[in-house]
Amino acid sequence: MLLIYCPYCEEERSELEFRQAGDAHIARPTNITELTDEEFEAFFFLRDNVKGLTYERWRHLNGCGRFFNAARDTVSDKFVTTYKAGLPKPDISTLRPATEATVETYEATESNAK
């Protein structure tokens, strides 16, 4: 079972208590009435879906109920860090150990999947 650190409860809790809530740090445009349809689409619908480190909003739904942000690796599912909502993106270079073992993916060990 995956344990997620809730910055409000100040302890690790089971993933069963949490819900993912989309990408974090998406700034709502201040001039939203002046946006073209394409610009609005980019803000409202389009997401990067990165492979690797991503910043997400999570909610401790069956706990304190608070939204918070998490830096998570989408390949290994490892939570690099979690931090309270409203705080800026943390500096990941200081959080990720340089010696971190690479995750064995199918592409790396068996095939290049082309």
Next chain:
Amino acid sequence: MADLIGADLATRTLPLSGFHGGSGAASLSAAAPATRLSLRAKPDAVAALSLALGLSLPTRPKTSASSHGRHALWLGPDEWLVIDENGADMMGAVASSGTLHSATDISHRNTAVIVKGRGAEVAINGGCPQDLSLGIFPVGACSRTVLGKAEVVLFRTAEDTFRVECWRSFAPYVSGLLNEAAEDAGN
């Protein structure tokens, strides 16, 4: 039929009324009716609300405060569940506090199962992923969490006793699941 005149026709049926269950290791019983408050407030209102309720609202995660059968349970940074086992009018008390807050009477939305015995931790862990050992979840600790598919609020009232608060519509599911787990807890 004449007897119906003046009779109390609107008798309330309590969820889990008369419920008993469990095993020798963990006995289950329905908690007595209580008044409950879902209370939300910013930090600057905590002092006045504490004064109005007659206990100090806890501000640390997973902690509670109790005074004369009234318990305030920390659920979130600005959210508390207040339970009064004496049936006192807490809505009136917080309304007289004179501070900005949100209070909702949820006395009849919730009901509670008391889990008691040496196997109480094991019985609750049958559906709840939290670490309930005494060092991590001491007497007085409380937390909103999950029990199987239902949301519950756990409150440890003694070393071997938990109060499991759940919504009344979940009560048959929660009591049934606890009953199954309590039977396993003795083994």
